[in-house]
Amino acid sequence: MKTVSILFFLTIALFASDNKDIMRAQILEKIISNISINETVTVWSDNKELLAELKKSTHIITSNDCAKATVIILENKEKIHDDACKNKPVFVLEYNLLKELPKSFGAFFWKKGRPNIVIIEPRIESQNISVSKELKVYVEEKVW
Amino acid sequence: MRFLVFLLLLTALLFSEELSLENLLKEYKSSEELYHDTKKESAGHVTVFSRSDLDKMQAYTLNDVLKTLRFFTLQTRRNGMTTLVRSGESQMSSSPVKVYINSHELNSATLGNVLVQYGKMGLYFIDHIEVYQSGNSVTFGNEPGTMLIKLYTKEPSRENSTSTQASVDSLGSITLQGVDAKKFDNYSYLANVDLRKNNHKDYTTTNSELSRDGARGQFYFKFSKDSDYDIEVGATQEKYDIFGGLGTATIDGHTYTQDIYTHLTKYFENNLKIMLTTSHENFEIYDKDSIAIPIPTVPFQTQLNTEVSTEVYSAIIEKKFIDGNNELSLGAQFKHQKFKINEYKTDGIDRAVAWGPKDLDIYMIYAENLYNINKNHLISLSAKMDYYENEFSKSSTEHILRAGYIALLDDEWKFKLFVMDSYLYPTFIQTTYSPNYNVNPDLESSDILLLTAEMIYSKDNTTFGFGVGRNETDNAVVFNMSQNKYVNDTEKNSFELIFANIEHNFDIDNKIKIEYFKQYREAYYSPRFGASLQLFNTVGKFDFYNELIYRSEYTSIDGVDMAEGYDYSLGAIYKLNKQTELKLKAENILDKASKTSISGIDVSTTDRRVLLTMEYTF
Numbered sequence: 001m002k003t004v005s006i007l008f009f010l011t012i013a014l015f016a017s018d019n020k021d022i023m024r025a026q027i028l029e030k031i032i033s034n035i036s037i038n039e040t041v042t043v044w045s046d047n048k049e050l051l052a053e054l055k056k057s058t059h060i061i062t063s064n065d066c067a068k069a070t071v072i073i074l075e076n077k078e079k080i081h082d083d084a085c086k087n088k089p090v091f092v093l094e095y096n097l098l099k100e101l102p103k104s105f106g107a108f109f110w111k112k113g114r115p116n117i118v119i120i121e122p123r124i125e126s127q128n129i130s131v132s133k134e135l136k137v138y139v140e141e142k143v144w
Numbered sequence: 145m146r147f148l149v150f151l152l153l154l155t156a157l158l159f160s161e162e163l164s165l166e167n168l169l170k171e172y173k174s175s176e177e178l179y180h181d182t183k184k185e186s187a188g189h190v191t192v193f194s195r196s197d198l199d200k201m202q203a204y205t206l207n208d209v210l211k212t213l214r215f216f217t218l219q220t221r222r223n224g225m226t227t228l229v230r231s232g233e234s235q236m237s238s239s240p241v242k243v244y245i246n247s248h249e250l251n252s253a254t255l256g257n258v259l260v261q262y263g264k265m266g267l268y269f270i271d272h273i274e275v276y277q278s279g280n281s282v283t284f285g286n287e288p289g290t291m292l293i294k295l296y297t298k299e300p301s302r303e304n305s306t307s308t309q310a311s312v313d314s315l316g317s318i319t320l321q322g323v324d325a326k327k328f329d330n331y332s333y334l335a336n337v338d339l340r341k342n343n344h345k346d347y348t349t350t351n352s353e354l355s356r357d358g359a360r361g362q363f364y365f366k367f368s369k370d371s372d373y374d375i376e377v378g379a380t381q382e383k384y385d386i387f388g389g390l391g392t393a394t395i396d397g398h399t400y401t402q403d404i405y406t407h408l409t410k411y412f413e414n415n416l417k418i419m420l421t422t423s424h425e426n427f428e429i430y431d432k433d434s435i436a437i438p439i440p441t442v443p444f445q446t447q448l449n450t451e452v453s454t455e456v457y458s459a460i461i462e463k464k465f466i467d468g469n470n471e472l473s474l475g476a477q478f479k480h481q482k483f484k485i486n487e488y489k490t491d492g493i494d495r496a497v498a499w500g501p502k503d504l505d506i507y508m509i510y511a512e513n514l515y516n517i518n519k520n521h522l523i524s525l526s527a528k529m530d531y532y533e534n535e536f537s538k539s540s541t542e543h544i545l546r547a548g549y550i551a552l553l554d555d556e557w558k559f560k561l562f563v564m565d566s567y568l569y570p571t572f573i574q575t576t577y578s579p580n581y582n583v584n585p586d587l588e589s590s591d592i593l594l595l596t597a598e599m600i601y602s603k604d605n606t607t608f609g610f611g612v613g614r615n616e617t618d619n620a621v622v623f624n625m626s627q628n629k630y631v632n633d634t635e636k637n638s639f640e641l642i643f644a645n646i647e648h649n650f651d652i653d654n655k656i657k658i659e660y661f662k663q664y665r666e667a668y669y670s671p672r673f674g675a676s677l678q679l680f681n682t683v684g685k686f687d688f689y690n691e692l693i694y695r696s697e698y699t700s701i702d703g704v705d706m707a708e709g710y711d712y713s714l715g716a717i718y719k720l721n722k723q724t725e726l727k728l729k730a731e732n733i734l735d736k737a738s739k740t741s742i743s744g745i746d747v748s749t750t751d752r753r754v755l756l757t758m759e760y761t762f
Contacts, residue, residue, distance in 0.1 A: 023172045030165050095304060110302045112761050113195050113271065115169050115176070116722075134165055 025053030028073060028091070028108060031117065033059045034132040035124075037070060037089065044069030046079035047093070077101060089127050098143045105129055106138075170652045179272045182296055186514055186524045186548055187281035188562065189598055189611060193273040195298075200680050200689045202715045202729045202757070204311065204319065206243075206295075207263045209273055211711065211750065212678070214643050214661040216291070217671050217695050218263075218749045219740040223399050223429070224356030224387030226263040226749055230290065231661070232639065234669035234701040235740075236623040238568060238590075238630070242280075242289035245270075245364075246297055248376060248407040249286045251423040254454045254483070256571025261401055261425070264382070268309060268321040269336035269364050271298045278562060278596040278613055282510040282528040282544055283473050285460055288566050297366060300325040300332035311727075311757040315343040319757075330370045338362040342384065345751045349743050351393030351434060358384020358398075371411055379404040388742040390448065390580045391433035400428040415464035426453045428487075429579060437490070440582045440628060441497050445490035450579050454572070455482045469516040477508040483572050488579070500576035500585035501534035510544075524548035532569060532589075542567045542589055558600040566592045570621055574630040582629035590632070591618040596641075605649040613641045639665035653682035671695035671709070671738060689715040695738035702741060709738025711750055727757035 028050070032043055044066040045051040050073065055062045063069045066085040075093040077100060080086055090101055095109040098120065105123040109116055117138040119131055124139075131139065177194045184190070193201070193209055203209050207226055211218040216228040221235060230239045243250045243258045252258030267273075273295050276284075280292040303325035311319040319340040326333060340360050347354040360382040368374045379402075386397030405423035412418075428451040431437060436444045462475040483502040488495050510528035517523060528544040546564040553559055570587040577583060596613035620633040645659035657680075662673035679690040693711040700706055715729040732750040739746040 020175060023168065023175060027165065027168050027172060030168060034165075110304060112305045112307060113173075113298065113302050115172050117165070117169070 021049050021053050024108075025050055025057070027115075027117075029054060029057045029060055031091065031106070031108065031135065032071060032073075034135045035071075036130050036132075038128055039070050042068060042070045043073060044071075044085075045073035045075070047073070047075045050075075074101070074104070089129060103127070167652065174652060177272065178296060178299055178302075179274065182272075182294070183274055184276075184281065185560070186522060186550055187284070188276035188292070189278050189560065189596060191275040191277070193275075195271050197680065198267060198270070198272065200682075200687050200715070200717070201678075201691070202689065202717070202727055202755075203267055204755075204757075205263065206259075206265045206267060206293075207749075209267075210259065210263065210293075211693055212676050212691070213275060213277075213291075214645075214659055214674070214676070215277065215641065215663065217674070217738055219670070219738075220356070220387070220742065220747045220749045221260065222388040222390065222742055224358070224384050225260045225399065227257055227259050228291075229670045231641075231663040231674070232665045232668045232670060232672055234623075236701065237669075238571070238574070238621045239291075240287075240289040240568065240571070242284070242286065242292045244284070244292070244294045245378065246295075246366075246374070246376065246407075247409055247419055248378075248405065248421060251403060251405060251425050251454065251456050252571075254425055254427050254452055254572060256573055261382075261403070262380075264340075264342065264360055265380070266319070266321055266336075266338035266340070266362055267295075268307075268338060269297050269323050269334060270295045271302075272296050278564075278594060281512060281524075282526040282546060283462070283475060283512045285462075285475060285477050285508070285510070286458075286479070287506065287530070287569055288528075288544060290568075297334055297364070298323065298325055300334050300368075301327040303334070306762040307759060308762075309757060309759040311755055313343070313753045313755040315345065315751060315753050317341055317343045317753075317755075330372075332368050332370075334364070334366045336362070336364040345748075347745050347747065349393075349745055352388075352395060352743065354387050354394070354743065354745070355385040356387040358382060360384075373411065374407075374409040376407040376409075377405070378407075386429070386431055389431045389433060389437070390439075391431070391435060391437040391446075392743060393434040394743075395432050395434045397429070397431035400426075400430075402426040415466065417462050419458075419460040419462075421456070421458040421460075423456045424453065426451065428452075438580055439490055440580070441495055442490055447489075447491050448579060449487055449489040449492075450485075451487040452577060453484045453486060455484075456480070469518075471514045473510075473512045473514075475508075475510045477506075477510075479506040479508070480504070481506075481572075483576055485577055500572075500583045501536040501538065502576060503535040504572075505533045507531040512546075520552040522548075522550045524550070530569075534575075536585060538585070540589060542569065556601055556603050558602070560598040560600070562594070562596050564592070564594040566594065568592065568621065570630065574621060581623075582627065584629045584631060587621060587630060588619055588632050590620045592616070593618075607647045609643075609645045611641075611643045615639050615641070637665075639663050653680075655680050668698050669701040671698050685719045687715075687717040687719075689713075691715075693737070700741045704741040706739055706741060706746065707736075709736060709748075710734050711737035713750075723761050725759045727755075727759065729755040729757070731755065 042061045042063050044063050072090045074090050090104040092104045092107045095107050098104050098107050106119040119139045121139050179192050215231045219229050250258050276292040306324040309321045321338045324335045342358050344356045363379045366376045381402045383400040389397050403425035408420045410418045431448045433446050439445050458479040460477040465472040481504045508530045512526040515523050526546040530542045533539040544566045549561045551559045567589045569589045575585050593616040598611035601608045616638040620637045622633045624631045641663045643661040647657045649655045657678040660675045674695040677692040681688040691713045695709040697708040712733045713731045718726045732752040735752040737748045737750045739748045
């Protein structure tokens with residue numbers, strides 16, 4: 001729906017807008033690379049654009065098959081069909097999914113016009129996930 | 145000056161943080177600001193107040209933003225309301241400003257000046273504001289104005305929260321605001337309630353105690369289905385003391401306004417949309433004077449009771465055709481305005497007055513074509529034809545022709561040029577009804593020729609802008625004091641303008657904006673030139689905002705010399721935790737903001753006050 005004029009004449013804004021998926025991937029890459037689990041962290045996401053950006057990372061390993069992943073980044077809960085995937089640690093992109101998915105341990109979401117990160121302490125403990133010092137500031141005791 | 149240097153040095157010490165997760169989040173937030181999707185460079189010379197700007201400015205009302213705009217000065221009116229006055233002009237001049245909430249134009253049919261009724265509007269539900277000056281795009285629809293202000297509401301998918309905010313100030317004002325916004329599946333809603341008791345500084349004259357204290361309530365609700373429809377409902381009610389009133393010795397009185405609107409936007413495939421609007425406004429004045437109120441029909445009256453209302457119905461259909469490098473927008477609009485005079489009494493007696501035409505139909509068609517010669521050059525051509533017909537069967541056909549050229553000359557230089565042949569149609573308060581001067585149903589519209597150009601240079605984190613313009617008005621609608629009514633001026637009015645600004649981003653959290661403007665015309669009844677400085681800073685959990693608004697000295701239309709104004713405000717926000725923010729703002733700290741002469745006293749629009757606010761988000 002963007003007008004031609006916007007496309008051509010807001011180069012700075014457009015540059016920023018084009019960077020949307022890249023920046024989102026950078027943030028998620030930073031989050032994932034700051035958690036550790038008992039096995040090698042391999043990421044799968046139902047968001048294909050995001051997964052494509054994450055594949056470019058030199059810091060994390062990705063998979064096209066959620067069954068082979070050890071951490072799932074999820075935007076839409078309907079996208080997990082495979083039973084093999086349902087019990088894996090999940091990092092969600094909507095806050096409400098934290099309430100709906102018991103295996104979700106953290107979220108990256110918009111609230112009050114700002115992007116937020118939250119890590120749920122009881123859920124990382126129950127899934128033997130540890131987080132680095134940089135993520136500690138985002139740790140909360142419960143899902144609101 | 146020393147203070148300014150101190151602020152700049154303080155700002156310069158705040159940078160060079162490593163790219164932490166927190167900084168990445170800030171970069172992401174900045175790149176996702178909603179104005180990137182709505183700002184239309186081809187629509188005019190645009191100034192943007194982003195969500196982040198408005199938050200740091202602690203812009204609680206529309207007036208907090210309006211007072212910073214170049215070429216305009218915020219002034220208090222005799223009846224206690226406020227308005228924007230274009231540089232050099234008086235409050236009686238006819239320079240309508242258009243205000244939109246999303247696609248809905250706020251009703252200004254009664255007064256023809258929407259800022260009078262909406263200046264104190266709370267902004268808690270607003271995400272960002274775009275201000276288009278000089279040569280607005282015809283695709284915004286409705287009748288043309290001299291400036292267009294677009295308020296965009298918060299996006300529920302970005303909110304997902306309920307926020308409340310309470311403020312008190314040193315004059316005893318109290319404000320309570322709430323915003324609730326959620327998205328669920330394909331649906332979303334946004335609701336806003338805003339209640340406030342506004343206290344202002346009182347003034348004493350020989351005959352009166354002048355007060356403009358009042359109370360205001362505001363409600364807004366939007367319900368949307370993605371890519372299908374938006375339903376918006378807005379309502380406000382405001383009552384306040386009449387301040388100087390219409391006479392010279394006011395002893396009692398108030399102004400009481402109410403308005404409600406509904407706006408439906410339906411989206412179809414292939415860039416087609418339909419918008420339907422209804423709005424109703426009511427305006428009541430009670431004024432009691434110990435000497436006399438200058439009423440044209442009957443002399444020596446000491447009390448006025450009047451109530452008027454306006455209903456507006458509007459339907460718009462718009463279609464866009466996008467083909468390669470070309471975008472063509474076509475639109476048609478029908479608007480019906482019905483004006484009613486419900487009461488007009490002086491000294492308790494109904495007065496029969498030969499009012500002007502009360503019904504007005506407007507039929508509008510418009511087209512705008514944007515063509516990219518290549519990726520760096522855009523040409524915009526627009527045309528609009530508006531047919532007016534009023535209750536007296538008086539009709540006229542008006543037109544707007546507009547051409548624009550925007551170029552990215554290289555990576556650093558940008559150029560914008562607009563030529564516009566437009567018009568301004570007289571308002572109800574000029575042709576039909578006025579409580580204190582004669583109406584003129586024979587008024588014709590004025591013709592405006594506008595030429596403006598702007599050069600923008602950006603390098604690294606700094607942007608310089610410089611603009612010039614010329615405005616010629618034929619048949620201008622001006623107030624004639626001897627006839628006590630608005631008339632068409634037989635002489636051509638013209639003025640030239642220049643402006644320059646600079647914005648430097650020290651980093652993602654810290655920036656400075658400086659702007660200067662000046663108008664060149666024969667006579668000046670308000671500040672001829674002005675400047676502003678805005679400094680936005682973040683240090684740890686604190687946000688700081690410094691603002692200095694300068695307006696030059698001037699001689700009012702009554703011949704009173706008014707001093708130059710320096711309105712300095714300082715704000716600080718402390719983020720206590722994720723849910724709570726404490727905010728402190730001191731306005732007009734120097735008590736030297738630009739003033740207006742009312743009943744022989746100099747009145748500052750911005751009171752000197754301290755404002756304490758607490759915000760809690762659930």
